[in-house]
Amino acid sequence: MEPVTRRSFLVTGSVGAAGAATAFGTGWALSAANDNEAALSQDEIDDLNGPLVVQLTNAAAGELEVLVGEREVTFTDKALAARLLRAAKS
Amino acid sequence: MSSHREAPSILKDPLADNTDTYAFVTPNNTVTIVTNYVPVQAPAGGPNFYEFGDDVTYQINIDNNGDGKADVTYQFRFENKITNPNTFLYNTGPIDSLTSANWNRRQTYSVTRITRQGASLLAKGLACPPCNVGPRSTPNYSGLADEAIYTMPRGERVFAGQRADAFFVDLGSVFDLGTLRPFQNLHLIPTAAADGRDSLARANVHTIAIEIPIPRATQRDDVPRDPMKQSATIGVWGAAYRQKATLRDRSGRASFAGPWMQVSRLGNPLFNEVIVPMARKDEWNAVRPHQDSSFAKFVAQPELAKLLPVLYPGVFPNLKALTKDRADLLAVLLTGIPAGLIPGFQNFTGRTQADMLRLNLAIPPSATPNRLGLLGGDLAGFPNGRRLTDDVVTIELRAVAGATYPLVDPTFTPDDAVSAVEDGTFNNPGRQLLDRFPYMGLPYSGYDVP
Numbered sequence: 001m002e003p004v005t006r007r008s009f010l011v012t013g014s015v016g017a018a019g020a021a022t023a024f025g026t027g028w029a030l031s032a033a034n035d036n037e038a039a040l041s042q043d044e045i046d047d048l049n050g051p052l053v054v055q056l057t058n059a060a061a062g063e064l065e066v067l068v069g070e071r072e073v074t075f076t077d078k079a080l081a082a083r084l085l086r087a088a089k090s
Numbered sequence: 091m092s093s094h095r096e097a098p099s100i101l102k103d104p105l106a107d108n109t110d111t112y113a114f115v116t117p118n119n120t121v122t123i124v125t126n127y128v129p130v131q132a133p134a135g136g137p138n139f140y141e142f143g144d145d146v147t148y149q150i151n152i153d154n155n156g157d158g159k160a161d162v163t164y165q166f167r168f169e170n171k172i173t174n175p176n177t178f179l180y181n182t183g184p185i186d187s188l189t190s191a192n193w194n195r196r197q198t199y200s201v202t203r204i205t206r207q208g209a210s211l212l213a214k215g216l217a218c219p220p221c222n223v224g225p226r227s228t229p230n231y232s233g234l235a236d237e238a239i240y241t242m243p244r245g246e247r248v249f250a251g252q253r254a255d256a257f258f259v260d261l262g263s264v265f266d267l268g269t270l271r272p273f274q275n276l277h278l279i280p281t282a283a284a285d286g287r288d289s290l291a292r293a294n295v296h297t298i299a300i301e302i303p304i305p306r307a308t309q310r311d312d313v314p315r316d317p318m319k320q321s322a323t324i325g326v327w328g329a330a331y332r333q334k335a336t337l338r339d340r341s342g343r344a345s346f347a348g349p350w351m352q353v354s355r356l357g358n359p360l361f362n363e364v365i366v367p368m369a370r371k372d373e374w375n376a377v378r379p380h381q382d383s384s385f386a387k388f389v390a391q392p393e394l395a396k397l398l399p400v401l402y403p404g405v406f407p408n409l410k411a412l413t414k415d416r417a418d419l420l421a422v423l424l425t426g427i428p429a430g431l432i433p434g435f436q437n438f439t440g441r442t443q444a445d446m447l448r449l450n451l452a453i454p455p456s457a458t459p460n461r462l463g464l465l466g467g468d469l470a471g472f473p474n475g476r477r478l479t480d481d482v483v484t485i486e487l488r489a490v491a492g493a494t495y496p497l498v499d500p501t502f503t504p505d506d507a508v509s510a511v512e513d514g515t516f517n518n519p520g521r522q523l524l525d526r527f528p529y530m531g532l533p534y535s536g537y538d539v540p
Binding site: 055068 | 334335345346349
């Protein structure tokens, strides 16, 4: 039995890139020009009451893992992966 | 040690380090399970005395259908509180109750029971006792400890807090090239024979103990009466979990994100310590018992069985000649002992190879416990569960040396030396084990044991 709150949420396909990018905070210089997702609502922002960590698990395939609360979400977004890598080099 | 600092990663994380797990049948149709953490505590270690991790999830896991997966889990989570932010002291006066205003750094915890039907919060805000500081700070320690025993609505009793380590072992000897002090004169590098020395004789640990009504642990919600039924046996292990990511801010605070990852576990004593090669010990702590088949080859051909004839030339000739896979150890440690090998006994849980402490709940407690458990003819002792007094180091040394191989091959004769193999540290009266829940003895005080 896993700890009760542990849930593996395996999400295939794309999850809102704007949400992941926004959660990094203002210190990240991601290109706004590529941010074509809808703006976050205040409720969505308020829901985030702890750190959100993104791990690029496979750069070539664009596989990312988001850790938030007691969950992990994995998804594929090659464009976001590329933006993260390039931001890391800036 | 049983599992104190037994792997490269967990030795750096003592708050999550599961040192020992015990499980034994107790009066009134209950089973008591004890899991210990925070190893080798020097009792005087203040002012920041020992505690559980408020960033660790601790679990007692019970498999009641033999698949090596938990069917019933008791989960413990801790919270810290600082009462007085203006002092560096653990306490600013005598702590005479669990609500004493003099006690500055305290812990409470919650207990959640998890089954396939869901999770149920059994209790929250339960207080741990303070550490045993000394006669001025904790003048009535036994009273404080008793105050921290709680009975929950469905009948479970719990305790979480500091205790004297019940485990005993001669570490200084055994890790000096496998020396067994009672006959180190026969070692490849001989020294004079001497008595064993218990390396943990004055060390404390942190204990999570729970007494469970047996129907709350079994597959059929019953009290097993027939020891020969497979459903009479449960598999037990303790485990600790940390969240996947840790982040630190510039003020020194840590925050966490992600799912809980297993960082420590313990079913049978010494499994990770002396069976699993060092290069795979961290992996063993991370995987679940039902995944243990990949470690079975280390049980079938244990390194220690090959070392003994080398370290003690001429002492273990029959063991040296035994090259077959050790079906006896595979049964004892990974599947349980099937029916037909020991009259009136089995604790077989099925074909799934999983390191769990297997306890046949239909075997009543022994009126005259033998420290050698099954090897001593006592069906209520290790490896049928594990009691605090079972001499598991000696039992496992003898088993590895060949004592249990006749169970699967009656033509095999153990070497004469096997019955003399001892750890030599049995029965330290300082531990003052209790004859009642939570059974672990009161912790050594820092004032008395600097």
